[in-house]
Amino acid sequence: MIENYTADFYVKAAYDLDAKALKKLGIALVLVDLDNTLIAWNQPEGTPELRAWLGELRAADIQICVVSNNHYKRVKTAVAPFGVDFVNDALKPFTWGIKKALKRYSVSTDKVLLVGDQRMTDIRAGKRAGIRTVLVKPLLVSDHWQTQFNRWRERRVTRKIEATQGKTIYKDKIE
């Protein structure tokens, strides 16, 4: 059961996934969660790191697509300043949104990486879809939309995983 929530990689932030390392892993498409992974609610315009990262991926010909459980209007507004493609209402932990993105880009699953800040939704969905996953630290530890219940579930599964695998170490880069 815990393997369903165990990511392939752990890095501190999405921006730590440098293009060179992604190329080395054979990644052609990065699917990225929106809230607390790409942007924080208190910084909707994003950070310089985010903009630099998106530029780096584009220059390396790595596609990027936001896959969010949020609704159309919210996601569209959020990604507008960055010109990033998106799938809304993704229904993570189910694979609906991921499958939609895979179909749109016609990329085989071994060339796709999913990046998210939650084991229960992002990592679970990536596992179900058979793609590699990266867990990042949430940009904000507490935020206004995530429920107490979700946080509790997330902590509970993290405790279970860490009991067998040891403490989660978030690295500075993907390797």
Ligand SMILES: [Mg+2]
């Ligand atoms: Mg998130």
